[in-house]
Amino acid sequence: xxxxxxxxxxxxxxxxxxLAGTHDIVVVDRDGDRVEDLTYSLDxxxxxxxxxSLSTLEEAGVDEADMVIASTDDDETNIVxxxxxxxxxxxxxxxxxxxxxxxxxxxxxxxxxGIDFIVCTNLLAAESIVRVVGIPAARDVDSFAGGSVQMAExxxxxxxxxxxxxxxxxxxxxxxxFAAILxxxxxxxxxxxxxxxxxxxxxxxxxxxxxxxxxxxxxxDEPPGTAEEVVIVGGSEIGYHVARLLGDRGxxxxxIEQDAERARQLAEDLPNAIVMESDATDIDFLEREHVxxxxxxxxxxxxxxxxxxxxxLARRLGVDRTVAVIDTSEYVELFEAVGVDVGVNPRExxxxxxxxxxxxxxxxxxxIIESDRAEVLEIExxxxxxxxxxxxxxSVSDLPTGVVIGAITxxxxxxxxxxxxxxxxxxxxxxxxxACIVDDVTPKL
Amino acid sequence: MAIRVDYRASLSLVGSVLKxxxxxxxxxxxxxxxxxxxxAPFLVTMLVTVAVGGGLERLRPDPDIGAREGFLMVAxxxxxxxxxxxxxxxxxxxxxPGFVPASAPESxxxxxxxxxxxxxxxxxxxxxxxxxxxxxxxxxxxxMLWRQLTQWLGGMGIVVLAVAILPELSVGGAQLMDAExxxxxxxxxxxxxxxxxxxxxxxxLGFTVLExxxxxxxxxxxxxxxxxxxxxxxxxxxxxxxxxxxxxxRSIEAFSAAVQWLIIPFMIAAGTNFAxxxxxxxxxxxxxxxxxxxxFYVGAMAVLTGLVAAFxxxxxxxxxxxxxGATYDSAYLSGVRATLIGxxxxxxxxxxxxxxxxxxxxxxxxxxxxxxxxxxxxxLLFAMFVxxxxxxxxxxxxxxxxxxxxxxxxRELFTTAHPEAVRPVRLGGRTVxxxxxxxxxxxxxxxxxxxxxxxxxxxxxxxxxxxSLSVLEAMSAVAATLGNVGPGFGLVGPMGSYLDFSPESKVxxxxxxxxxxxxxxxxxxxxTPEYWRQ
Numbered sequence: 001x002x003x004x005x006x007x008x009x010x011x012x013x014x015x016x017x018x019l020a021g022t023h024d025i026v027v028v029d030r031d032g033d034r035v036e037d038l039t040y041s042l043d044x045x046x047x048x049x050x051x052x053s054l055s056t057l058e059e060a061g062v063d064e065a066d067m068v069i070a071s072t073d074d075d076e077t078n079i080v081x082x083x084x085x086x087x088x089x090x091x092x093x094x095x096x097x098x099x100x101x102x103x104x105x106x107x108x109x110x111x112x113x114g115i116d117f118i119v120c121t122n123l124l125a126a127e128s129i130v131r132v133v134g135i136p137a138a139r140d141v142d143s144f145a146g147g148s149v150q151m152a153e154x155x156x157x158x159x160x161x162x163x164x165x166x167x168x169x170x171x172x173x174x175x176x177x178f179a180a181i182l183x184x185x186x187x188x189x190x191x192x193x194x195x196x197x198x199x200x201x202x203x204x205x206x207x208x209x210x211x212x213x214x215x216x217x218x219x220x221d222e223p224p225g226t227a228e229e230v231v232i233v234g235g236s237e238i239g240y241h242v243a244r245l246l247g248d249r250g251x252x253x254x255x256i257e258q259d260a261e262r263a264r265q266l267a268e269d270l271p272n273a274i275v276m277e278s279d280a281t282d283i284d285f286l287e288r289e290h291v292x293x294x295x296x297x298x299x300x301x302x303x304x305x306x307x308x309x310x311x312x313l314a315r316r317l318g319v320d321r322t323v324a325v326i327d328t329s330e331y332v333e334l335f336e337a338v339g340v341d342v343g344v345n346p347r348e349x350x351x352x353x354x355x356x357x358x359x360x361x362x363x364x365x366x367x368i369i370e371s372d373r374a375e376v377l378e379i380e381x382x383x384x385x386x387x388x389x390x391x392x393x394x395s396v397s398d399l400p401t402g403v404v405i406g407a408i409t410x411x412x413x414x415x416x417x418x419x420x421x422x423x424x425x426x427x428x429x430x431x432x433x434x435a436c437i438v439d440d441v442t443p444k445l
Numbered sequence: 446m447a448i449r450v451d452y453r454a455s456l457s458l459v460g461s462v463l464k465x466x467x468x469x470x471x472x473x474x475x476x477x478x479x480x481x482x483x484x485a486p487f488l489v490t491m492l493v494t495v496a497v498g499g500g501l502e503r504l505r506p507d508p509d510i511g512a513r514e515g516f517l518m519v520a521x522x523x524x525x526x527x528x529x530x531x532x533x534x535x536x537x538x539x540x541x542p543g544f545v546p547a548s549a550p551e552s553x554x555x556x557x558x559x560x561x562x563x564x565x566x567x568x569x570x571x572x573x574x575x576x577x578x579x580x581x582x583x584x585x586x587x588x589m590l591w592r593q594l595t596q597w598l599g600g601m602g603i604v605v606l607a608v609a610i611l612p613e614l615s616v617g618g619a620q621l622m623d624a625e626x627x628x629x630x631x632x633x634x635x636x637x638x639x640x641x642x643x644x645x646x647x648x649x650l651g652f653t654v655l656e657x658x659x660x661x662x663x664x665x666x667x668x669x670x671x672x673x674x675x676x677x678x679x680x681x682x683x684x685x686x687x688x689x690x691x692x693x694x695r696s697i698e699a700f701s702a703a704v705q706w707l708i709i710p711f712m713i714a715a716g717t718n719f720a721x722x723x724x725x726x727x728x729x730x731x732x733x734x735x736x737x738x739x740x741f742y743v744g745a746m747a748v749l750t751g752l753v754a755a756f757x758x759x760x761x762x763x764x765x766x767x768x769x770g771a772t773y774d775s776a777y778l779s780g781v782r783a784t785l786i787g788x789x790x791x792x793x794x795x796x797x798x799x800x801x802x803x804x805x806x807x808x809x810x811x812x813x814x815x816x817x818x819x820x821x822x823x824x825l826l827f828a829m830f831v832x833x834x835x836x837x838x839x840x841x842x843x844x845x846x847x848x849x850x851x852x853x854x855x856r857e858l859f860t861t862a863h864p865e866a867v868r869p870v871r872l873g874g875r876t877v878x879x880x881x882x883x884x885x886x887x888x889x890x891x892x893x894x895x896x897x898x899x900x901x902x903x904x905x906x907x908x909x910x911x912x913s914l915s916v917l918e919a920m921s922a923v924a925a926t927l928g929n930v931g932p933g934f935g936l937v938g939p940m941g942s943y944l945d946f947s948p949e950s951k952v953x954x955x956x957x958x959x960x961x962x963x964x965x966x967x968x969x970x971x972x973t974p975e976y977w978r979q
Contacts, residue, residue, distance in 0.1 A: 263867045264869070267869050277865050
């Protein structure tokens with residue numbers, strides 16, 4: 001597939017790096033230095049020029065392109081790029097925007113702006129943060145099949161009741177499937193006799209209640225559900241959306257913002273949140289407001305370092321869990337090693353979203369585990385599928401190892417996959433795939 | 446650049462409005478003709494209003510009004526229509542040579558302060574009366590209809606009506622409507638202000654007609670023997686403006702329980718923001734039940750009704766003896782006690798009727814609540830201060846102000862504990878501007894200060910002329926005139942009148958009604974030297 005990416009900033013470059021291995025990528029940017037850098041660091045074609053101009057797009061080969069991704073920093077520019085593309089080519093257009101108003105307009109009429117798919121960075125990042133709230137010990141949570149199936153990645157906390165138990169012992173839930181265990185750099189497909197160790201990360205797929213129940217099993221000390229007290233530090237767009245989404249879910253989050261005018265604006269826009277105007281690194285303030293008693297602190301300031309500082313401070317004051325927005329993807333692992341429980345990189349989230357469109361076959365929803373170590377796909381089974389009309393143990397034996405059928409939904413009902421379960425065409429199946437077999441297995445499903 | 450107030454422009458517009466007052470005067474004229482009564486009061490007044498209006502109009506042929514001229518125009522309009530509106534009362538009371546002699550030569554309206562009081566009370570929809578005897582026999586159908594008609598004209602607002610009708614007011618119209626009923630700003634329903642004004646008047650007219658039809662329908666159905674056509678029209682004309690001038694001396698007590706129940710929802714509607722009805726009729730019916738002011742308004746009435754009904758039901762909300770000077774006798778009192786104590790429906794009906802009537806500032810009574818005990822009466826006094834909704838025909842401090850004040854107090858309590866918290870005060874989904882909150886506090890304090898000062902003055906003046914007046918009576922008289930409610934307690938109770946006050950007190954109360962109808966500020970602004978300074 002020929003993909004043109006306009007805008008070689010952090011997001012554009014990251015998408016280019018993700019896709020370069022499997023697709024023909026053309027990167028367009030106005031900045032000559034960036035273009036130059038990319039030419040050498042990635043196996044992509046680069047064009048220097050203004051992506052909103054037709055001549056530049058034509059130079060990049062827009063008429064033969066299958067997809068154009070507009071990922072510059074400026075919403076309006078991205079929209080113009082998609083409109084321009086639509087005027088001269090049939091390429092699938094993807095635009096990255098920050099302003100959710102554009103997303104709303106587009107959702108109302110999918111013809112708007114000539115955009116085929118909108119990726120709202122701030123909103124996606126906020127959604128991935130919010131999914132983690134309310135599920136103890138979760139590092140990543142994704143919903144499938146319209147919310148009736150959840151995939152969650154948990155880290156087994158120290159002293160957990162399931163430590164050193166086998167999967168068979170730990171699995172007390174009918175509607176839950178263990179997919180894999182991630183240990184350092186290894187990925188182990190879960191079997192009944194696999195043993196769970198402290199600090200292992202386990203990927204489970206199942207009914208949301210079972211996922212929540214499992215979370216409580218591995219971390220019984222952390223209170224689940226909406227009783228959780230959430231403090232959001234930083235009224236950035238991400239902070240705003242986290243507060244808004246939590247508010248919609250019945251939480252009453254507190255949002256701390258230093259700038260008076262922004263705080264005022266947020267207070268007006270967020271009826272379900274309590275907005276406080278203060279410096280979040282002011283210890284007196286944090287103590288006075290009992291931030292240490294919070295169950296969850298989301299650090300969404302505009303600097304990675306400040307977010308780390310806030311997270312460490314929060315841990316020190318006694319907060320159970322911290323989530324930090326980390327813009328620099330290289331820092332994610334480091335920050336998670338020194339005290340941030342969950343690091344969310346907005347660009348990684350965007351990359352996941354873009355991946356949906358580059359995937360061959362009928363994947364409807366994709367979650368990427370640990371950057372790129374595994375994927376969870378939702379597919380609708382058709383008659384061509386290797387899974388159709390046969391028991392799971394038969395079809396799995398025809399597939400390489402590293403595939404786990406996590407959940408099946410048929411109409412409204414949830415079906416727990418067992419070896420003898422027969423999958424029917426029309427079923428939605430959530431499948432866990434080891435990254436190294438994704439390209440091999442996906443077309444067969 | 447005209448820095449000085451262009452009072453000629455203001456008065457010229459007052460003239461335009463005044464001139465058209467001749468049109469509604471035709472209605473009582475026709476009624477007087479039909480009943481064979483003197484048409485002189487209306488005919489003469491028509492000539493006077495056209496002459497005075499036309500004359501004022503000539504002050505400035507092409508009036509151009511700004512914000513300052515707007516205040517003067519609105520304040521002067523209300524004063525002018527009240528002065529002209531007093532003429533039919535005076536003429537009827539005196540009679541004119543060459544015409545049929547007046548039906549009531551002994552009428553209390555012979556005295557100009559009384560006639561002015563009655564007229565201002567009508568136009569401001571207060572409903573306080575100085576009539577010595579309220580009856581169609583003593584005053585004639587024409588003049589009684591004029592009383593009701595002044596309320597109907599004043600209800601939705603004379604200036605709003607003028608904006609709806611007079612093309613020359615299309616430009617400054619929003620300002621004028623804002624000055625007439627400031628509240629927290631008017632809501633433009635349509636791009637053109639004249640259309641908004643027409644929409645409001647249309648809803649108002651629609652409700653009035655509906656109520657008249659239903660009231661008369663009850664009569665036809667045999668459920669309201671006393672509700673003949675004249676009464677149906679009269680009560681339709683005085684419910685929707687939250688006026689309360691009933692042609693019956695016993696107010697709504699003269700009618701059946703069915704009539705009382707029917708009038709309650711119409712009073713509630715009259716005290717509701719008419720913009721919400723407009724939305725409901727133009728395809729957004731959810732706005733009405735979802736509106737936070739409306740919910741607060743209905744909730745406040747429900748709570749007060751529940752309390753009063755409980756007091757009445759157990760009997761400790763009803764007086765146990767007839768105090769000296771009461772407007773009711775012991776037979777009436779024992780009748781009231783027998784009706785209310787232990788009976789759910791009458792207790793609930795009378796509690797709801799009085800509470801709704803006083804909260805909305807209508808001022809009708811389904812029972813003589815003078816015969817109630819202090820526990821219920823203080824709740825009624827409290828109800829007078831609640832007032833109707835913004836954008837309704839109700840007077841008083843208005844529900845929305847209390848709602849904002851309560852919310853901002855809650856905010857203060859919260860920010861005391863959490864000094865860094867940023868909490869806007871919300872009204873429904875919208876944030877209330879901090880300046881608007883300050884304005885609401887200023888208005889409410891001003892209103893209460895005016896209330897206490899005026900109570901003191903009325904009390905002193907009563908002492909001067911040897912009128913025995915309790916503090917509660919004085920307070921209720923001021924609350925009822927300033928809030929455009931109408932009846933108070935004791936002397937000025939629902940079956941009593943303001944007749945016994947001195948002429949000075951009455952003129953003072955005329956000013957209170959005027960201030961109350963225009964929500965004080967537009968009148969006060971015109972009285973400050975800064976306003977007139979270059």
